[in-house]
Amino acid sequence: MTEKSMRLQGKIALVTGGARGIGLAIMRALVAEGAVPVIADVNQAGAAAAVAALGHADGQVLRVDVADHASVAAMVDAIVARHGQLDILVNNAGIGGNTPFLEIGPEEWQRTIAINLSGAFFVAQACARAMAQRGEGGKIINIASLSGQRGGHGRAAYGAAKAGLELLTKVMAVELAEYGINVNNIAPGAIETEMAKFAHDQATRAAYNYLIPMTRYGTPEEIADAAVFLCSDEARYVHGHTLNVDGGFRAAGLMFRGSKAIPPGQG
Numbered sequence: 001m002t003e004k005s006m007r008l009q010g011k012i013a014l015v016t017g018g019a020r021g022i023g024l025a026i027m028r029a030l031v032a033e034g035a036v037p038v039i040a041d042v043n044q045a046g047a048a049a050a051v052a053a054l055g056h057a058d059g060q061v062l063r064v065d066v067a068d069h070a071s072v073a074a075m076v077d078a079i080v081a082r083h084g085q086l087d088i089l090v091n092n093a094g095i096g097g098n099t100p101f102l103e104i105g106p107e108e109w110q111r112t113i114a115i116n117l118s119g120a121f122f123v124a125q126a127c128a129r130a131m132a133q134r135g136e137g138g139k140i141i142n143i144a145s146l147s148g149q150r151g152g153h154g155r156a157a158y159g160a161a162k163a164g165l166e167l168l169t170k171v172m173a174v175e176l177a178e179y180g181i182n183v184n185n186i187a188p189g190a191i192e193t194e195m196a197k198f199a200h201d202q203a204t205r206a207a208y209n210y211l212i213p214m215t216r217y218g219t220p221e222e223i224a225d226a227a228v229f230l231c232s233d234e235a236r237y238v239h240g241h242t243l244n245v246d247g248g249f250r251a252a253g254l255m256f257r258g259s260k261a262i263p264p265g266q267g
């Protein structure tokens with residue numbers, strides 16, 4: 001590999017929810033840049049298989065439920081005990097949800113907020129504390145969502161949690177700059193993962209493909225490429241930012257696909 005392709009040599013990188021999907025693709029990409037993988041997931045068997053497939057001698061597998069504060073504290077303790085440091089956190093673990101506003105019940109609401117917002121906070125705080133204590137800075141990337149920026153159908157709990165995470169990223173950026181901890185947010189659009197396969201029926205897929213200027217779902221690898229950039233030194237002055245990786249979905253307004261251009265003065 002060239003020197004440029006090993007931008008994260010020796011960095012200890014934790015990806016929560018890294019057993020599959022976007023998290024696993026990010027973990028693979030970080031390892032390709034030289035990082036030491038730590039995958040923590042509620043699915044311990046999946047995390048173990050993922051780390052084994054990465055084939056890294058120092059790779060670490062941890063079971064965590066991010067919604068459980070004690071479980072998160074134990075995860076960070078185990079990382080510091082094993083590696084003596086934590087350089088990168090990709091705060092990715094999350095669950096989906098598509099229940100309409102009038103139908104969503106208190107259990108689903110609370111579970112979604114518990115994992116996608118409170119859980120992300122527990123993880124970010126515990127990791128940032130470890131980074132601040134060591135005094136050598138770090139990189140934190142929160143994985144929010146386009147659904148936290150736009151009012152999508154069925155996205156009451158999920159969207160509210162992700163909007164909260166995006167704001168939390170800004171607060172973290174403000175408060176953690178003095179510790180050299182670089183914090184950013186990635187907002188994926190529609191990405192082809194198990195979560196999307198489960199949550200998106202044919203009508204949803206057609207609607208997404210119409211509304212996305214690039215007319216397709218993204219891949220987990222396209223999110224991973226953005227994550228590598230934000231974890232690298234090249235992004236050292238990018239701070240408190242949300243990087244949408246969404247095929248132009250957030251940028252789009254009116255789209256007249258297939259219709260004739262409206263002559264000037266007649267629109």
Ligand SMILES: NC(=O)c1ccc[n+]([C@@H]2O[C@H](COP(=O)([O-])OP(=O)(O)OC[C@H]3O[C@@H](n4cnc5c(N)ncnc54)[C@H](O)[C@@H]3O)[C@@H](O)[C@H]2O)c1
Pocket residue numbers: 016017018019020021022023040041042043046064065066067092093094095096115119143144145146187188189190191192193194195196
């Ligand atoms: N797929 C998309 O289109 C899309 C779009 C926008 C944002 N996102 C976000 O990207 C992240 C990853 O999504 P994905 O599509 O890869 O999902 P996925 O369901 O394929 O993977 C999520 C992973 O998180 C783990 N997880 C779930 N609950 C957990 C908990 N309580 N504690 C620890 N681990 C837990 C799961 O076991 C799984 O390995 C999520 O935060 C999601 O909200 C996804």
